[in-house]
Amino acid sequence: MSKGSPVPAPDGRRSADIVVVGAGTAGSVLAARLTEDPEVRVILLEAGPDERSERIDTTWTWPALQKTDVDWDYETVVQAGTGHAHAVPRGRAVGGTGTTNAMAFLRGVPEDFDTWAYLGCTGWDYASVLPYFQRSEDAPHGDARWRGRGGPLHPRPSVNLHPLSQAYLAAAAELGYPSGGDLNGPAPRGAAAHDLMIHDGVRESTAGAYLAPARKRPNLTVIADAEVQRLLFDANRCTGVRARIDGETVTISATREVVLAAGAIGTPLLLLRSGIGPADDLEAAGVPVMRNVPGVGRDLQDHIILAGLTMHADEEIGPAQANLGEVTMLLHSEPGRASIDLQIVFIHVPFANPWQTVPKHGYTFGIGHMRPHSRGTVTLGADGQAIIDFRYLHDEEDLRALVAGVRVALALSETEAFAPYRSASHPLVGTSDAQIAAFVRGAVQSYGHASGSCRMGSDAAAVVDPRLRMKGVAGLRIADASVMPAIVSTNTNAATVMIAEKAADLIRFG
Ligand SMILES: Cc1cc2nc3c(=O)[nH]c(=O)nc-3n(C[C@H](O)[C@H](O)[C@H](O)COP(=O)(O)OP(=O)(O)OC[C@H]3O[C@@H](n4cnc5c(N)ncnc54)[C@H](O)[C@@H]3O)c2cc1C
Incomplete structure (x- = not known):
């Protein structure tokens, strides 16, 4: 030919x-x-x-889809800020990454889209994009001023929360964080069982819906x-x-x-x-x-999620269910910020990078840094393949925010709500910022959010x-x-x- x-x-x-x-x-x-x-x-x-x-429909086995025939299986170059080359999973199937992802359904916060308009993207402010979010979904559990009715997608929170997910919401309330609001509403803040792309017990992707x-x-x-x-x-x-x-x-x-x-x-x-x-x-x-x-290929961004902040449990606490991460929290890393910049997703199983050692039984606080300053590149190698460099932690501000996130997660792990599930305090409790920063550098993982x-x-x-x-x-x-x-x-x-x-x-x- x-x-x-x-x-x-x-x-x-x-x-x-x-x-x-x-x-x-x-x-x-x-x-x-x-x-x-x-x-x-x-x-x-x-x-x-x-x-x-x-394998695609089952909602709690999504990590096993990585490095298979439905994943492009990319990797970053070794990151100066972490010392590791990081896996960059990307779905490779009809449905794309929506067939391999973790199924959390969160829109972003209104300030995100107003920022887009401020950056010169006329027509992409929150008021202008809201009708498109609404058109995409059927979310009768939400306030109709912000949520959609009759759209193709069926985002819903988990109904029967895992006992550990219940403990997480109680822990957040114990520390005074707002709890139970609609994280796709007009002011997403605090902890809640958030919407998931799970419909009739199986994954919902745009390929299906x-x-x-x-x-x-x-x-x-x-x-x-x-x-x-x-x-x-x-x-x-x-x-x-x-x-x-x-x-x-x-x-x-x-x-x-x-x-x-x-x-x-x-x-x-x-x-x-x-x-x-x-x-x-x-x-x-x-x-x-x-x-x-x-x-x-410039201005490549990704969120970092920290893996390996796993608490030891003596035995398995309930089987894996839903998408492994039914509850999350959106919060500020420091007082006075214009918008949230951290997400702490609660993962009711151990979750770690290949180079980390974590307990066999336990639960994980997945700290996401949601307003990264570091920006990277996708370039073309001489072999025609992608060279991916997120430049994770290139900007010191990203490290500061993640250290603050670890401190909040450790405080959550020490609450009364988690007492029945805590066999010992995490070794990072009571340590210095420098020790936590060292943990952070080794805990970085792609959140899968390249953009x-x-x-x-x-x-x-x-x-x-x-x-x-x-x-x-x-x-x-x-x-x-x-x-x-x-x-x-x-x-x-x-x-x-x-x-x-x-x-x-x-x-x-x-
Ligand atoms: C492990 C993981 C977990 C995630 N979890 C969540 C989550 O819980 N919630 C959430 O909101 N987001 C999550 N995401 C991110 C989210 O899934 C993506 O942001 C989203 O799917 C991106 O959509 P897209 O259409 O831009 O790209 P994709 O969905 O990746 O679609 C691109 C498609 O193009 C195809 N393609 C690429 N190159 C070619 C080519 N040359 N020729 C033909 N076809 C090609 C690909 O195979 C793919 O099907 C996750 C991502 C990952 C990797």
Whole structure:
């Protein structure tokens, strides 16, 4: 097969109005919303398999999906701030990372989106994005002024909380934190059993909730096991993609536009492989420059979650259930902050990095730093593979916030509420900030929230404009977690759904 030769896709179709690359959290929403208009023909391409199975449905076994065939299994370069190369799990299947993630459903806080608008993303302030969050969900347990009714997703808190999750909520109340509010409401603060993407006892992803009902539409073609290798151009317009399907190289044309939804690693990687990115980096990687866009792969952000703050228990306390983390707390690392910057998710089992030693039986305080200052890069190696550098803990402020989070978690572990489950105090209780900081450096793990690597904005360094159009290239948009101008202060899946919901309107209505 010659390079780029146009052979038909498996159903014979090789051209559509819109080609969406990546059937993950965002791509599944986009394809479903766009094909509500029967006049719009969409081809959705996904590198991974099309799978609905027990290993994906079961809600407490998600960690076992990492480093399997449904994971891209990326790794960072060794991080100067931690001394480790960290796993970067990314889902590789129809449903994307939404089929392998931990199922927490938290939107972010209103200040996140007002910050986006302040950074030049007109139309993305909280009041403007709220209708898209509401449209995505059916959440009858929430206040209808903020929560949705009748949408495709069914976020719900766990009903029968694990005994340890109950102890966590009691511990937070004992320390005076607000408890039991809706963490997707107008002022998410304090501890609560938060919403989960679990419906009828199994994982709910956008592939199941949005895409599955849309797949019978004649104007939608979904092609799995189809890895897009590069974008194709006619002068300055993106005209389609070249993909590997069934061992053949296939050209798929887009008469209107190509939308990239390959995620915060996959999207910049595809742009770089196609010659769109910082010219110097492309030349160093031996890729001919199609367009110099210095922001591609820059401003990469992730949340850190600390693993290994595990309390010893003499025996297992109840079996694993739900998503292992039914309750969480959103809080400030110091008084007077404008918004929350810490999340302490309670994990009712041991949870650690491969290099950490933790008790066989126990429970873990997973401290997330939700307003990281450190920003990193995705660049292209000479072998064409991604070089991922989050620069974890590069900024001292990130370390300070995590030390403060450990102190709160240790205080929670020492409460009366946990007394029945505490065989001994954690060794870090009563230690210095320097000792806690040393623990933090060895406890860093990716929270799986990569974002920002193709940042939206109005400034010269932004990659897409607030209508998500690629700067300097016609017929090309991006709609996934990579466009976040600043990472949201909670887990990133719900905000990615919102981005895709809004992107569908931007595409449909001009
Ligand atoms: C372990 C883990 C746990 C997480 N837990 C939570 C959680 O509990 N709650 C939460 O809110 N968020 C969580 N997240 C994050 C959340 O799942 C992601 O932010 C979200 O799924 C990102 O959506 P996306 O559409 O940008 O990318 P993805 O969902 O990753 O979709 C990208 C898709 O594009 C495909 N693709 C990539 N390159 C190509 C190519 N060249 N050709 C064709 N297809 C391609 C990929 O295979 C993938 O299917 C977690 C993430 C991880 C890794």
